[in-house]
Amino acid sequence: MGFQFKYDEGVPQTKIQQLLHAITEAISNGVLKEGELMPSVNQLSKSGGVSRDTVFKAYSILKQRSIISSTPTKGYFVNSVSFRVMMLLDDFSAFKEQLYTSFRSNLPDNYAVDLLFHHYNPDVFDQLVQNSLGRYSMYVVMNIKHSRLEKVVRKIDPNKLLILDMGTPDGDDISYITQDFQAGPIACLKQVVDRLQSYRQFNLVFPASTPHPVEFVKAFDAFCKEHKLKHQLIDDLSKRTVQPGQAYLTIKEEDLVYLLKSCKAQGVKTGSDLGLIAYNDTPLKELVGAGITVISADFAEMGAKAARFVVSKEKIFEVLAPKLILRGSL
Template identity: 30%
Template structure:
């Protein structure tokens, strides 16, 4: 009797629904002849108890296999493999560094553009190289494309070397262009240095109401230091006083200062401290926030944002996957001026 508990893989770290993981495991085992035509699949009750998942999860996977045309069922006897001749679905391994509002925009646009005929295994590695390596281990061969948002808190050199070892015809990088990655591969990215410089140029008239610009750039973060290059180039070009802050713990708020924040939690802290200091946002203190999200239209009658078009980024990445394109595509930055500046 075949050991289905070794054949069927469920990864608790994967964001892919468990029924799809079971579906994919059985389909892959049929393709590799680990499971043969006429083999009887384990009962729904047995797999439910053994894998510690709900009966409806197993039933959903089996019904999916039946609809796909590789499994049939006999009342009272259960499910069995009826066909081993099939074209396996186009499969994508999708790795995000974290979950956030703008990452959700990328994900939604990416998956909507791909449609329903593509199978996606989705993981979040929390900016951690060890998790990233574990997820990638022995997996790329199973996928048509490996799509990665490559931001890491630690061990950048090891992470880039691992990415560089992937088959370039399968590799799609999203959000960041990494010089260390060589070869003919696909990337849809932000041009961090030029993006912020062009954005601040567009806001130059509003910024002229302030004498100092400060950017909150967290230490030991995954943010590109090219953001700082573009920021300082702009400030030097137009003779603004400027400062780079790692946090707001010891910040003294002085009228005539504009702040650029990158992280959402820093935006909350920044607004709270300005209000507590009884300073007026939009006149005495300016606020610019990275990454447009719907809530920023409403906070304090509107927060000025500088942001990549994340929906365009997700769609462009999907187009490159669907059309098997290669090359590097920079996604344009967008400035949304509101009352906070």
């Protein structure tokens, strides 16, 4: 039947957005093939129920994006097939770089990736998603919250959307590859409970500003009580004096850096004098001192799985369990 488009007043998108989305979808699905002649401005205006100006503006945008080209007297043609992917991450860090590098290296050459960051700002998140609608073949999004999806995410076609790292989609229409933030980390701690019991106290450094799911605090408390570990929750580490003979679990990188600096200033040796576990592995954590023990998801694996979803478009619902990497800091 070829390419067909009809403006839908019930869809919360402008006429141009709907038309852009329909054309890019048709190219992605092979309905419109490389080199194929596009419907004329007059044809698409009449059949789609939109003005000639709307069609012309949409075609102009697609030309700017190099998705289509035009030849005088002949019309508009589909360029060589390429796919644009939006990857929206929370922030930039060493382990996010691992994720992105793995994701990009597992995509074919004809896939272009726009990498964006929302920095946990709801307004920025909403604006970036709104502006992206109809512009991409596939969407890979790190949500702001662990407990629910932001409403704006629901505007993305669920067949093109992958939720990454954290977020709980309702139902089975949205694919996800997320971390296990409760049972998984506790299973890791159980592997080294004998080491933790050699310290006088086990501290969880959990600032109020961290996006890490707060449910982990309860799980940590239950774990310590089960294994009779004296423990404490620390919100602001900078107001505390680092105590030799104690163990610390840090979530944020800046708290890890603060502890390492304090140890250096006091002549405290990690491992023997002070226990240290950090969340999320990076290459640097393997090299600092005798190495920093970490609880971490495999971000390279997460990136590779995300790339397979983008290429295959097959639904995926997977929760990755973190692993414990034992090094000299514990």
